[in-house]
Amino acid sequence: MARYEFQAVRLRTGSTDSDGRLVFIDGELAAVLVLLADDVHGSSRGLWSVEVDFRFVLANSPLFTSLYDAAAWLQERNSEYVLK
Amino acid sequence: MAPHFNGPAGTFLQRLNVLADLPADLSSAIHDLVATSRSLGANHDIVLQGDQPSQCCVILEGWVSRNKVGAAGKRQITSLHFSGATPDIQSLLHPVMDHNITTLTNTEVGFIPHFHMRSLMERFPVLKEAFWKDTLLELAIAREWEVNLGARSAVERTAHLFCEMATRLEWFGRATRSGSALRFELPLTQIQLGEATGLSSVHINRSMRTLRNSGMIEQSRHWFTISDLPKLAAFADFNPDYLLAERPRD
Numbered sequence: 376m377a378r379y380e381f382q383a384v385r386l387r388t389g390s391t392d393s394d395g396r397l398v399f400i401d402g403e404l405a406a407v408l409v410l411l412a413d414d415v416h417g418s419s420r421g422l423w424s425v426e427v428d429f430r431f432v433l434a435n436s437p438l439f440t441s442l443y444d445a446a447a448w449l450q451e452r453n454s455e456y457v458l459k
Numbered sequence: 460m461a462p463h464f465n466g467p468a469g470t471f472l473q474r475l476n477v478l479a480d481l482p483a484d485l486s487s488a489i490h491d492l493v494a495t496s497r498s499l500g501a502n503h504d505i506v507l508q509g510d511q512p513s514q515c516c517v518i519l520e521g522w523v524s525r526n527k528v529g530a531a532g533k534r535q536i537t538s539l540h541f542s543g544a545t546p547d548i549q550s551l552l553h554p555v556m557d558h559n560i561t562t563l564t565n566t567e568v569g570f571i572p573h574f575h576m577r578s579l580m581e582r583f584p585v586l587k588e589a590f591w592k593d594t595l596l597e598l599a600i601a602r603e604w605e606v607n608l609g610a611r612s613a614v615e616r617t618a619h620l621f622c623e624m625a626t627r628l629e630w631f632g633r634a635t636r637s638g639s640a641l642r643f644e645l646p647l648t649q650i651q652l653g654e655a656t657g658l659s660s661v662h663i664n665r666s667m668r669t670l671r672n673s674g675m676i677e678q679s680r681h682w683f684t685i686s687d688l689p690k691l692a693a694f695a696d697f698n699p700d701y702l703l704a705e706r707p708r709d
Contacts, residue, residue, distance in 0.1 A: 389665060392661075411661065413664070415665065424661045436659070
């Protein structure tokens, strides 16, 4: 069972999306999440978005209602992604 | 501004006439060929990856995208086409489609069977030159989109797309200029803008907001005004030389 830790950080995104979390999976920094707050995001406000994912730099990510769901998704994607 | 042609094939002839000098009898032959057209709604696939078309489509009115869908279901728009375009002309020489062509808006599409198109090109070699030029133009645009994806920031690549579309639309007579400002319709959703620039919806939302807040772009639904095209072009590293094939001759 992977261990998730979240550390609150302020992000400078040039918008009001500034409430961020560093996501550690088993002690390793895996991603930076941001809470969508800016009104440009419409109905997605209040959801967590993957701002940076250190392993899948350019892939598109879904939005999450909770930090735990986001971390579980990151963890699952990391463990499923095996180059054959 | 380009001269306008009337009739069902008007936009197609207008575009061809910029790419090459059309003899009058070619114009009437093309009118006959696209006399019947189909009205399609938005998000309709005209051709799909893997298809082996026996005809070429002509976008008489409306907007389409070329796009590919990755294994994870994510769509990338690789080019945008509006009235007058023949986006699958390559099917004449490359029998299997390697991408999809999908309508973005209500679209009026004419279809010209390959054998008709071939015999027309034999009768009027200038048509071959026009399509060759169109292919080179597409390659030049694709190179700029590659630079967008690899070497421009989110806001810059969004601005670059707007400069490119504004310039092409103005040359086609579909943008209104007052001073250095240009007003035009670009009927893409925010998600489709993201698919064309390789940006997530979160990042395209922020980029559009940055451009609006800076006063460089005004938006009212699908209508956009670039307040100062040279200024936005300088910001976006946009130089229209790569589009010159599409510029109407004076």
